[in-house]
Amino acid sequence: MEKHKIKKIAAVCVCLCVAVVAVIIAADLVSSAREYQGSTTLMNTVVSFNIGGKDAKNVGTAVTSRIGKLENASLSRYSAASAVSRVNANAGTFCEADSLVVSLAGRCAELSEKSEGAFSPLLGGVSDLWGFGTQNASIPDNEDLSIALTAAKDGTIETNSNSVKIPNGTLLDFGAVGKGVACDEARKVLEESDVERAVISVGGSVLLYGEGQSFSVGVRNPLGSSNDCIGTLNLSETCVSTSGSYERNFTQDGKTYHHILDPKTGYPVENNLLSVTVVSDDGFLSDALSTACFVLGYEKSVGLLESYGAKALFVFKDKNIRITKGLSENFELSDDSFTILNGDI
Ligand code: ADP
Ligand code: MG
16 A cells, blocks of 8 residues: 555655755655655765655665765765775876776766866866865965966876876866766665665755656755745656855855866856756766856857757856756746746757
8 A cells, every 4th residue: 555655656846956955755755664764964965865665764774875885985085095086196197996986087088078178077186276165265376276277277087997097286076976976876776676766865966766756856046045946847767966156165355256167267167157957867967067067158068968968957147047958848937036038049
């Protein structure tokens, strides 16, 4: 009987809030062994679970442990034992890494090329100089910035079957993709289980899981508080990631600086955008493209998104919204102070 009840749940409403995603189950869920809702902190952000089906809680625990392992053993720049830390400590030479990190490094290098450098996973050293998210966040010294930026601009990531090489003077940073990759890893755990549906949010990336299920994902108002949404995306199973200028930032001398960097200048991107939300079945791509498109701006993003089969919603500083082909019908605007522009693209 319980199984039928869960199957009846048609809509799950998620409020997607760039770094902190609030997950709200809109239907009247029953709290039982077959339902698990919880949250924890991983990857320096909030990870929320909403899982329905057999052994929901155990599956949630398995997802937590998989994401924790991904962070500590593979992706984190702050865990000395991680593959990324080893690659960074061995800049200039090929360094052995696990197969996931080798594959991610290759995919990041490809996106970097396809985005004409707008997406740059070698900016770790530049990000560190800014210190976003730390007590010491401040505008970096010009000369330090120029040295770190030149190294990143001039080099590329190289990979072979089991190793990664980054240029001297650079630091590999998976900050723009890690949360989406965590969604992909979570999906693998779910696929090995008998759960029927799940919403797992890792900061600004959300995995919507469950064949035949329907989900509503709230898109955060970039000008409002973290619970304030401008509308909802009605979707079936997929991944959704948002990048925005309003999350990790600091203000110095009256000007606000955010964490998405323009690889041409080493400074935070300055354009007409407030946020970009990307929908792709591939979590890595949804996260990577949301950052890349934020840097590129709307016009240059459209072709890139198409080439990856991804769709996106752009929120501009003037409160206009543009939605790429095939996604408009999924979006319901709830804040009429924003306007959806009918693009010719
Ligand atoms: P969040 O980490 O808030 O989810 P994003 O997915 O947009 O946001 O990723 C931003 C992070 O990506 C930064 O904190 C930094 O680690 C890294 N980054 C910043 N600028 C770039 C860029 N141009 N290309 C690739 N990675 C970047
Ligand atoms: Mg990203």
